Structure formats: structure tokens, C-alpha cells
Amino acid sequence: MEQIKEKIPAIKMEHIVKKFGNFAANDDINLEVKAGEIHALLGENGAGKSTLMNILSGLLQPTSGEIFLRGKKVKIKNPAAASKLGIGMVHQHFMLIDAFTVTENIMLGAEKTKGASLDIETAKKEIQALVDKYKLKVNPDALITDISVGQQQRVEILKTLYRKADILIFDEPTAVLTTQEIQELIATMKNLAAEGKAIILITHKLEEIRQAADRVTVIRSGKSLETFNAKNVSAITLAEKMVGRKVSFTTEKKAAKTGKDILKINDLVVKDAENVTKVDHLSLDIRAGEIIGIAGIDGNGQTELVQTVTGLTHSQSGEIILDGKNITNKTPRKIIKAGTSHIPEDRLRHGLEINMPLADNMVIENFYEKPYARMGILQGKAIADHAKKLIKQFDVKMTSIDEPAGSLSGGNQQKAVVARELSRDSKLIVAAQPTRGLDVGAIEYIHKQLIKQRDLGKAVMLISFELDEILDLADRIAVISSGKIIGVVNTKDTTKEELGLMMTGVGLKSARKELEASKNKNKAGVK
Amino acid sequence: MQSRNNKTIIAICSVVFGLIAGAIIMLFFGYNPFSGYGSLISTAFGTPQNIGEIFSQMTPLILTGLSFLIAQQAGFFNIGMSGQLFGAWVGSVWFALTFPHLPDFLIIIGATTFGVVIGAISGFIPGYLRARFGASEVIITIMMNYVILYLGNDAITAVFPNSIKQTVDSSNQVGNHGGIGLKWLSDLTNQSSISAGIFIALITTLLIWFVMKKTTLGFSIDAVGKNADAAKYAGINEKATQIWAMTLSGALSGLGGVTEGLGHYGNVFVQNSTPETGFNGMAVALLGSGSFIGVILAAALFSALTVGGAGMPNISGVPTELVAIVIALIIFFVGTGYLIDLMIEKIKSADQASSNKGKGPGAGKQQQKKISKKEQKELEA
Ligand SMILES: Nc1ncnc2c1ncn2[C@@H]1O[C@H](COP(=O)(O)OP(=O)(O)OP(=O)(O)O)[C@@H](O)[C@H]1O
Numbered sequence A: 001m002e003q004i005k006e007k008i009p010a011i012k013m014e015h016i017v018k019k020f021g022n023f024a025a026n027d028d029i030n031l032e033v034k035a036g037e038i039h040a041l042l043g044e045n046g047a048g049k050s051t052l053m054n055i056l057s058g059l060l061q062p063t064s065g066e067i068f069l070r071g072k073k074v075k076i077k078n079p080a081a082a083s084k085l086g087i088g089m090v091h092q093h094f095m096l097i098d099a100f101t102v103t104e105n106i107m108l109g110a111e112k113t114k115g116a117s118l119d120i121e122t123a124k125k126e127i128q129a130l131v132d133k134y135k136l137k138v139n140p141d142a143l144i145t146d147i148s149v150g151q152q153q154r155v156e157i158l159k160t161l162y163r164k165a166d167i168l169i170f171d172e173p174t175a176v177l178t179t180q181e182i183q184e185l186i187a188t189m190k191n192l193a194a195e196g197k198a199i200i201l202i203t204h205k206l207e208e209i210r211q212a213a214d215r216v217t218v219i220r221s222g223k224s225l226e227t228f229n230a231k232n233v234s235a236i237t238l239a240e241k242m243v244g245r246k247v248s249f250t251t252e253k254k255a256a257k258t259g260k261d262i263l264k265i266n267d268l269v270v271k272d273a274e275n276v277t278k279v280d281h282l283s284l285d286i287r288a289g290e291i292i293g294i295a296g297i298d299g300n301g302q303t304e305l306v307q308t309v310t311g312l313t314h315s316q317s318g319e320i321i322l323d324g325k326n327i328t329n330k331t332p333r334k335i336i337k338a339g340t341s342h343i344p345e346d347r348l349r350h351g352l353e354i355n356m357p358l359a360d361n362m363v364i365e366n367f368y369e370k371p372y373a374r375m376g377i378l379q380g381k382a383i384a385d386h387a388k389k390l391i392k393q394f395d396v397k398m399t400s401i402d403e404p405a406g407s408l409s410g411g412n413q414q415k416a417v418v419a420r421e422l423s424r425d426s427k428l429i430v431a432a433q434p435t436r437g438l439d440v441g442a443i444e445y446i447h448k449q450l451i452k453q454r455d456l457g458k459a460v461m462l463i464s465f466e467l468d469e470i471l472d473l474a475d476r477i478a479v480i481s482s483g484k485i486i487g488v489v490n491t492k493d494t495t496k497e498e499l500g501l502m503m504t505g506v507g508l509k510s511a512r513k514e515l516e517a518s519k520n521k522n523k524a525g526v527k
Numbered sequence B: 001m002q003s004r005n006n007k008t009i010i011a012i013c014s015v016v017f018g019l020i021a022g023a024i025i026m027l028f029f030g031y032n033p034f035s036g037y038g039s040l041i042s043t044a045f046g047t048p049q050n051i052g053e054i055f056s057q058m059t060p061l062i063l064t065g066l067s068f069l070i071a072q073q074a075g076f077f078n079i080g081m082s083g084q085l086f087g088a089w090v091g092s093v094w095f096a097l098t099f100p101h102l103p104d105f106l107i108i109i110g111a112t113t114f115g116v117v118i119g120a121i122s123g124f125i126p127g128y129l130r131a132r133f134g135a136s137e138v139i140i141t142i143m144m145n146y147v148i149l150y151l152g153n154d155a156i157t158a159v160f161p162n163s164i165k166q167t168v169d170s171s172n173q174v175g176n177h178g179g180i181g182l183k184w185l186s187d188l189t190n191q192s193s194i195s196a197g198i199f200i201a202l203i204t205t206l207l208i209w210f211v212m213k214k215t216t217l218g219f220s221i222d223a224v225g226k227n228a229d230a231a232k233y234a235g236i237n238e239k240a241t242q243i244w245a246m247t248l249s250g251a252l253s254g255l256g257g258v259t260e261g262l263g264h265y266g267n268v269f270v271q272n273s274t275p276e277t278g279f280n281g282m283a284v285a286l287l288g289s290g291s292f293i294g295v296i297l298a299a300a301l302f303s304a305l306t307v308g309g310a311g312m313p314n315i316s317g318v319p320t321e322l323v324a325i326v327i328a329l330i331i332f333f334v335g336t337g338y339l340i341d342l343m344i345e346k347i348k349s350a351d352q353a354s355s356n357k358g359k360g361p362g363a364g365k366q367q368q369k370k371i372s373k374k375e376q377k378e379l380e381a
């Protein structure tokens, strides 16, 4: 950006070291962020990005190193101090209270009072003003439970703005957003930067860095390597810099050798607690040795479909057959034993017991079976050996298998879940957003693993909001909209545009017609 | 997140603060805290009989402490320990007095089983209602305390035949037929109420520790208590596990009641309210901060305070109620452990700062001042 007025950087972090025991999560990091710029942090899972930002926002204390804000040396003792210094953080996992309204959540900790009582009205007015100014569409009176993830994130942003932050940290903000919401978020960040705020953006998506960031600093194994101008550095350079080796962006795969039907879903109907139909007479078959991608806009029944197949929710009618066995409305344990692996969409809610040791997490589905238990008694050594094996095989970075799973970095938590699920030798693998929050190297690795499972003759059901991922991996793509399968297409016969149209509920035939027509129109226009 | 270490420190600090606050209260009311606490200690540990009494009172406290702990691990707040204990107490004494002709060991086994089953059922009911209907176990267990209190009292006054009663509202002593008193122990402690119950409690603690840490049931309870959604996802039957945990919790409180009936008191009598021991188990578990050794130590401390407190009025004139206040304050400090936690973190970060002070020339004087103050404190201590 040319119009950066101040020469003194808004933030300067020098020689930051943060040790957990003997392990240095940050090992001499230097970072400089100017006012008015969007500065991206890029690094592998476990490189130390969140740790560095937690230091800046006062959640952690550095073991050594110095922080300067606008040229002045500061010590950030706790989040309240950070907030006073104008630093606000939008965490990857939101810190909102579900039963409170948007306004109450934003006020919390920075309450306005009138006499002895809260002055909610004034606060609401101020929040509305912020909403209007930054076009952060959200209703100040809504309860958090009732609003979408994208809106919850806006509440988090409003929270920092309400506290008059001029340094904003976004830790993997786009991982949970739809494509549309990501574009809106980028626009918001640019607005904020144009106002002179300093913005730090952590993301694993190189495309977002290219679109949004001014500069990007690469971090590897706790060390800051280099800062690039984001506009004239290639994605390939960045990826290589960050992992320290060549990365391939497309996954190679042989033609699928499909076998018999593994999963048959017939006429499935699932309603939620309020009796709203979420899965609407859905039928789908998946064969051994193929990956089926389920493409669709968030909230069109994908979650309910997955939860019903895995036994977490019950269906109202229809049936699900796994390799000839009826598993409709069976318990999760029966379905797991019948041969299902499930990489859940929400790893913190379903995938992991974050307060239990990592080793226990790696056997959470079969801890009661040999060799992990004999006659009801846990075999600590077998459990530990299993965890060590998986961690090595899947390159999960962590300090010790006895540490709680919650101490792993976000991406490594995901890798641990994937490792556990793929190691169980199931017939069906249900993978919901399997690469959410992973770095490019890890994504490449997981994609290879999924293809390997396919080549081993497993049936893979891949649910992803990222069309590129589906196009890359799937052999066939089933488009879901309003709980129905709109159409099933072979990946090699379809395009992003066609899928995009179908995702809005347009049938395959009409989608093809419509695209044909617009192509002709374009041609005519060019002439 | 609080680390195990911090929790232990919080527990110790709470006890110290509780005692200090007790001393301040004594001062305030014109008593000498040194002679107050002096008389407490000399009473508690002064005679073999009182030492025996401490062990005797510890017994049900350990068991109800464990009971609370297990329920808590599964995500339950069991306030029904008091009723579970009383029900089992009545049941075990009834059994022992009703079948006096059986061989002694069969009476003990039968009475214990009967009592434990009563406790287990009283734990199962709130567990089942919560798992099946989402009913609040807090409300259910509080109500069940009343139900069991009146049923138990009614059983003693109206159901127990006169042949097994001393008075209208108390039963005969079980004596040698079913009693778990040990002659050598009571001889050693000058005929205190100590019984084999203390060994039962200690062995049970070991057993429960094993179940919780080393078995698949313990694993399931832990997983469900920490994150029921993740447990369900992993195929653990979260409802069945919750019911098991509450049943086990009730059984432990029941065992506490059995030791009261066959050991400590040797009989059962009508109560005005469900026994306090049940509620004190909660305090024991809280102070024990979730650890098994912690439960034993906390039970020992509370018993010593109670037994010692009884001697205070005669020797130093301090009323026994002071002990109740001190115990309440200790629990208060554990409850507000957050504050102590904060202090620990402060001290830790000051430590860290002091170990890096060489780094920056600007790190300067302010820190040094802090450190010297801290060092002074340490010297004083
Ligand atoms: N409280 C903790 N105790 C022990 N180790 C920790 C703790 N917090 C983080 N770590 C370790 O520090 C390393 C860096 O973690 P951090 O969360 O900063 O990574 P990250 O760069 O944000 O990764 P990701 O992209 O996966 O989110 C990881 O290896 C992690 O296991």
C-alpha cells in the first residue's frame, strides 16, 4: 500500500521465543506489521502461528523476546491489557455465549452502565452504528444460537471494534465460512485496513493471501523465514518456502476400479427436532473403490445425512444398507463395528476428547477391544504403542502422547483424527471437511491417503464445501440441495459452473441447457 | 485450564487461609487463636480414643467423597449422597438384626450387599431419569433425600419389629452378629468407635481408583463426563454410562451408610434430617480436588477438625461451632480457587520474567524490585 503514512510499524515483535516445557513452539520469531496493511502469516500446522498471536493478544506470555507497539515497548500481561492497547483477536473457535444476544456478547467485559444497571440501549445504538459503518450484517437483538457461523464471526469482529481495536488478528477466519462469506470478510478486512488499522490474517489458503494481503511472513518450525510482498510472489514459492520441499497442488490418481455397492441409501428422510425436513427422500449408492463427492451449499442437509449414516441422528423413514447389512438407526458403535470410519465436520465437538490424553483419543472407538483392553482392563502399553505408530505414520506434531489432545495445534488435531479413522480399516469412510484447517502439505498428504483408501477398495463419501477439493478427488459427484440429490455426475464430464448452478437447486438437464444458452449469448456478444 | 499442580496448591492454600480466617474470627471475639487451635490439636491427637474417633468419622466421609467424585467425573452433581447413605444404613442394620442366626461372615456380607444395593438403586433412579428424560439430577436427588429420610424413619418406627428395637425410634445394637468392630483396634484406641470400616474405605478407594484409571468402564465414564458428544460419536453408549456412574456413586454412598450401621454406631436411629456425612462428602471431594489421595486427606482433615473441635470449649473456651466455620471457609476458598489460581499464575510469570531479566537492558529496575520483594517473602516463609 502506498498511502502508509507512519514509518513506525504498528507492531514489531522481536526475537520471540515461547517454550512449552522443552519444546519451543516459537523459536526466535520476528514480525513487523504496518498500520493500514493486511499482513498474512503462513506456516505449516504446528509452525507456531496461533502461539505467536496468543502472545500478542495477552493469552500467553513469551519466554523471551520483546514487543513494540507504535514504537513503544510493551508488556502484554493478559487479554484485558491487550484490549486496552487496542489489540483485538478473532479466534478460530469463537468465544461467544450461546444464550446471550449479540449485543450482550459484545458488551461482555466492556459493559456500559447507567447507575447500577447495564445501559443496553446505548450499547445497542453504538453496535448498530458499527454494523452500518462496516456493513457487518447482523441483528443486535438476535441470540447467538439462532445465527449462522458467518454471522457469529461478525459478532467477534464487532466485539473487537466495539473495544476500539486498531490492531486486529484473525486466526484462520475463513475455515468455517462459505465462499460468499469469505468474499465479504475480505472486503471487510480491506475496509478496516483502509482506515489505518493493522490487520494480521492467518490462513492456509494461498488464494486468500493473494486476494487480501499486502505482505506475507512465512513461519516454519517456530522460526520466521522471510516476508514477501503478497502481490508478486507465486503460490508455489510460498508453499515451498513454508514446507521446505516441493508441493504438488493436484492429486494424481489412477482410474477407479469399482466393485460392488458398499453403501446404499434408499429414500431417506431425516427431520430435525423442530420437525423440519433436512434430508428429503434421498437415495444414493457408493461402490467399493470410488470416491463420491457430495457438493452443496452449507446447510442443505449434508450434516444430517452424515449424522444419520453414522448413527448420531435417527431417520424418520428410508433405509441405509452397509455391505448388505441394514444399519438404519443402529447405534454408533454397531455402525462403527459394521465397518464405518467417520472424519467429523466438527473435530472439537465430535472428533476429539480435548481434555483426554492424545493416546486415549487414538483408541476412542475401540479401547474396549483387544489388544487395547483385556477383560475390561486397559492395556496402557498397547494404547501408547498404537498412538506412537499413528503419530509417526501421519506426522502429527505434538509434545507428548500423554498431553491432552487440546494442546495440539488446530491442524495437528485434524491430522490425528484422520489418522485414527483411516487406520481402522473400514469398508466405508465418511469424510466431512477432512482438510479443514490443514496446510497445503498436509492437505496433499490427506488427499493421497483418501485416494489410497479408494484404491484399496474402500467406499469414500467426501463432503466438502470446497469445489476444488471435490473436483480433485471425487470420481462421481452428487449435488445436494434442500436435502435432495439434484443429480449425480461423473467428475470428468462436469464443470465448476455446472456444479455451481446445480447447487442452487437447478436440475442437471436444465443446468446444462442454461450454460449452453449463456455460452451462445457470450459468443454473440463478442461478435 | 487448571493444571493438577495448581489444584493441589489451591487445596493447600485454602486450608491455610481457612485456618487463618478462623484465627482472625477467634481474635475478633476475644479468644486466643493459639490456645484455641492448641486445644483443638491436643484434643484431636491427645488420646488414643480420639485418634480412633478420627478414623471412625473419616470412614463414611471417604466413601461419600468417592461417591461425589465418580458422579462428577460422569458430569453429574450428586446431592443425594445423604439419602443414599441413610437408606443403606437402615437396610444394613435391619438385615443384620433380622438374620442373627446366620454365620457372622454371612450376616456381614448379606447386610453389606443389602445396604449397597439400596444405595445403588437410589443412585440409579436419578441417573436413569436424567439419561432418559433429561431430568435435573440435582432436583431429583434433593427430593429423594426427603423421600428416603421419611421412608427410613418410618421403617425404624413402624416396620422394625419390637424384638429388634431398643426404644421406639432406635434399633438394637448389631453387636457381634454382623458388627464390623475389631477387638484389637478398639482395645488399641481405648474403646473408640473405630471399626474395620476404615479398611473397607481405604480398599474401596484403591479399587475405585483402579476402576477409574485402568478399566474400560472408567474410560467410558471419563469420556462421557468430559465431552458427551465426542463419546457418543465414538460409539460409547453415553446414557448407559451415565446411569452406571450414578449407580456406582449411589453404591459408594450406600457403603458409607453400611459402615455407619455396622461399624461407627452399630445401630440405626431416627434422624431429624438426612445425615450430614452425606453432604460433607461433597466438601471432601471438592477439597480433594478430584484426586483419590486428596479425598482421603481431606476426609482425615475434616474428621480431625471435628473431633478436635469438641475439646475446644472446655480447654480454651472457644465454641465448637468455630470448626464448622473453618470448614465452611476452607470450602469457600476452594470454591473461589480461581483467585488463588490467579495468584499462582502471577508468581509464575514473575518467575519467568526474572529468569529472562538478563536479556534486555531496558528490562530494568521495576522487575528487580518485584523480585527482591518476592525473595523477601520467601525468606520470611
Ligand atoms: N499449551 C500447550 N502445551 C504444549 N504444547 C503446545 C501448547 N500449545 C501449543 N503447543 C504446541 O506448539 C506448537 C505450535 O502450535 P500452534 O497452535 O501455534 O500452531 P499453528 O501454527 O497455529 O498450527 P495450525 O495451523 O495447525 O493451527 C504445536 O506443536 C503444539 O503442539
Ligand SMILES: [Mg+2]
Residues within 6 Å of the ligand: A049, A050, A051, A171, A409, A410, A411
Ligand atoms: Mg493455529
